[in-house]
Amino acid sequence: MRFTVSPETLLQSQSESSASTAPYSPEDFDRVVMSTYGRFPLSLERGQGCRVWDTDENEYLDFVAGIATCTLGHAHPVMVEAVNQQIRKLHHVSNLYYISEQGRLAEWLTQHSCADRAFFCNSGAEANEGAIKLARKYGHTVLGIENPVVLTANASFHGRTLATITATGQPKYQKNFNPLVPGFHYVPYNDIAALEEAIADLDQDTRQVAAILLEPLQGEGGVRPGDRAYFQRVREICTEKGILLMLDEVQVGMGRSGQFWGHEVLGIEPDVFTSAKGLGGGIPIGAMLCKSSCDVFQPGDHASTFGGNPLACGVALAVCETLEREHLLDNVRQRGEQLRAGLRAIAQDYPQYIEEVRGWGLINGLALKSDAGMSSIDVVKAAMAEGLLMVPAGPQVVRYVPPLIVSEVEIDQAIAITRRTIAAL
Numbered sequence: 019m020r021f022t023v024s025p026e027t028l029l030q031s032q033s034e035s036s037a038s039t040a041p042y043s044p045e046d047f048d049r050v051v052m053s054t055y056g057r058f059p060l061s062l063e064r065g066q067g068c069r070v071w072d073t074d075e076n077e078y079l080d081f082v083a084g085i086a087t088c089t090l091g092h093a094h095p096v097m098v099e100a101v102n103q104q105i106r107k108l109h110h111v112s113n114l115y116y117i118s119e120q121g122r123l124a125e126w127l128t129q130h131s132c133a134d135r136a137f138f139c140n141s142g143a144e145a146n147e148g149a150i151k152l153a154r155k156y157g158h159t160v161l162g163i164e165n166p167v168v169l170t171a172n173a174s175f176h177g178r179t180l181a182t183i184t185a186t187g188q189p190k191y192q193k194n195f196n197p198l199v200p201g202f203h204y205v206p207y208n209d210i211a212a213l214e215e216a217i218a219d220l221d222q223d224t225r226q227v228a229a230i231l232l233e234p235l236q237g238e239g240g241v242r243p244g245d246r247a248y249f250q251r252v253r254e255i256c257t258e259k260g261i262l263l264m265l266d267e268v269q270v271g272m273g274r275s276g277q278f279w280g281h282e283v284l285g286i287e288p289d290v291f292t293s294a295k296g297l298g299g300g301i302p303i304g305a306m307l308c309k310s311s312c313d314v315f316q317p318g319d320h321a322s323t324f325g326g327n328p329l330a331c332g333v334a335l336a337v338c339e340t341l342e343r344e345h346l347l348d349n350v351r352q353r354g355e356q357l358r359a360g361l362r363a364i365a366q367d368y369p370q371y372i373e374e375v376r377g378w379g380l381i382n383g384l385a386l387k388s389d390a391g392m393s394s395i396d397v398v399k400a401a402m403a404e405g406l407l408m409v410p411a412g413p414q415v416v417r418y419v420p421p422l423i424v425s426e427v428e429i430d431q432a433i434a435i436t437r438r439t440i441a442a443l
């Protein structure tokens with residue numbers, strides 16, 4: 019049986035559905051959507067480049083980018099084209115079959131990193147779950163550990179599933195969700211003595227360390243860059259002990275650091291790393307990548323229905339190729355320096371409020387003093403009223419994560435709005 023839709027029916031259904039795309043009131047929204055987020059009273063309707071418009075046609079400079087996700091900004095022609103082409107051709111098939119787009123994306127990622135293989139999923143948490151499963155199987159089958167432990171850092175963030183909130187070294191994400199998943203242990207970030215001590219302590223036990231999972235730069239934990247000397251020593255320790263070094267590149271990877279991957283800034287190669295946020299430029303996709311030497315997964319060990327489907331992979335590949343073709347890493351480094359210089363000048367003029375400015379490339383934080391009398395959310399709200407969207411990274415840090423295509427003029431505008439906002443508070 020063939021289904022045909024006449025052009026008239028199509029037009030009619032389009033005009034009918036336009037009524038249902040009218041702004042949806044916050045009251046109605048809160049009645050039918052679970053209240054898992056503390057939302058701002060803002061509803062965005064469309065975007066173009068680094069700008070977005072709300073339902074009242076107010077314009078904002080978007081330095082949130084879906085939280086470090088919209089790599090190419092909004093409505094980028096490459097993404098529009100990639101989505102269009104792929105949805106017309108083939109958007110989803112099962113991983114029971116070979117998927118060309120997935121193969122090509124894996125090829126690009128492995129050619130542009132130290133990894134040899136990729137597993138695709140749909141989010142950062144899921145990518146980290148995959149890495150944790152890989153570490154456990156590696157612990158059992160290669161290292162002969164009965165109770166493998168994954169070491170993670172205090173103030174880290176690895177996602178919202180049960181295993182990843184357990185991996186996350188912040189009690190606020192774990193409260194009321196116990197029993198947590200066993201097999202994790204926490205160490206202070208950037209502290210090599212504490213790490214060596216924890217490994218030695220656990221070695222006395224049957225709970226031995228199979229892997230260390232760290233962010234190259236802690237994003238949610240307050241935009242805290244990893245220390246080069248620390249990470250180089252962690253790499254040595256992992257190599258000496260045969261432990262897997264796994265890096266969570268979900269926020270800092272995909273060019274945001276000014277290199278393709280955060281571990282390039284640190285001058286090390288991990289055994290496993292994860293990517294998500296910026297990978298699809300806003301189309302949901304996650305990936306776990308590893309060296310072939312630690313790929314212990316066999317058919318049946320891990321899977322995802324949507325993971326690596328033609329639509330997500332086709333778009334992600336277009337995003338990756340655009341990063342390279344348009345030399346966006348140069349832009350990330352230059353705009354990042356421009357932004358930090360501008361924010362540091364503000365910090366110098368308002369030392370009573372601002373502790374420091376820190377970050378890499380286009381992931382930067384304005385850290386407020388604990389006695390500044392204002393929190394990150396106060397600054398974010400005030401800047402929003404001035405037409406600049408930013409996102410807190412904890413109670414004291416305002417985070418700047420614009421699209422990687424952001425221009426010199428847009429950075430200057432963001433600096434000017436930040437200055438006005440701080441001056442007025």
Ligand SMILES: *Cc1c(COP(=O)(O)O)cnc(C)c1O
Nearest residue numbers: 141142143175176177237268269
């Ligand atoms: C956002 C984030 C995650 C979780 O990603 P989701 O796609 O929300 O599951 C994990 N790790 C880091 C470092 C992140 O920034």
